[in-house]
Amino acid sequence: MNKKIIIPAIIIGIFAVAAVIAFNKTDQTAENPVVAENKESTVKEFTMTSFYEIVDDQPKPQYSLKEINVNKGDLVRIKITVTKGMHDFKIDEFNVFADTKELNKEYVVEFVADKAGEFIYYCTKPGHRANGHWGTLIVTE
Ligand SMILES: [Cu+2]
Numbered sequence: 001m002n003k004k005i006i007i008p009a010i011i012i013g014i015f016a017v018a019a020v021i022a023f024n025k026t027d028q029t030a031e032n033p034v035v036a037e038n039k040e041s042t043v044k045e046f047t048m049t050s051f052y053e054i055v056d057d058q059p060k061p062q063y064s065l066k067e068i069n070v071n072k073g074d075l076v077r078i079k080i081t082v083t084k085g086m087h088d089f090k091i092d093e094f095n096v097f098a099d100t101k102e103l104n105k106e107y108v109v110e111f112v113a114d115k116a117g118e119f120i121y122y123c124t125k126p127g128h129r130a131n132g133h134w135g136t137l138i139v140t141e
Contacts, residue, residue, distance in 0.1 A: 045077045051084040061133035116141040
């Protein structure tokens with residue numbers, strides 16, 4: 001009589017423990033991506049114009065922002081509007097490129113600054129980088 005009660009009780013007990021373990025595990029895995037997402041979602045947004053002006057009869061192409069500062073891991077969003085000339089926007093190390101060919105249209109590039117250091121963003125049009133169409137992206141560890 002006793003054994004008939006004890007054995008099912010043990011089995012139910014084992015199931016209950018297994019259920020609690022399984023529940024905790026799903027809970028953990030569900031929580032982790034949320035934590036990771038929060039960590040990555042620090043958005044740093046910048047707005048700049050891209051243009052040229054004439055200085056001493058020479059065209060000086062440039063970005064209105066000469067320096068961009070972010071922290072490693074930030075999601076960097078840069079809004080670029082060309083107001084004069086034909087330009088684009090490139091950062092080699094982050095595989096970022098925007099062919100900003102339409103005047104007065106806002107182009108948006110977005111990337112995660114996943115490495116620290118100083119990087120150059122620049123315009124690939126012939127002669128532009130050499131004439132000043134570039135800036136520095138500083139990613140702090
Ligand atoms: Cu340019």
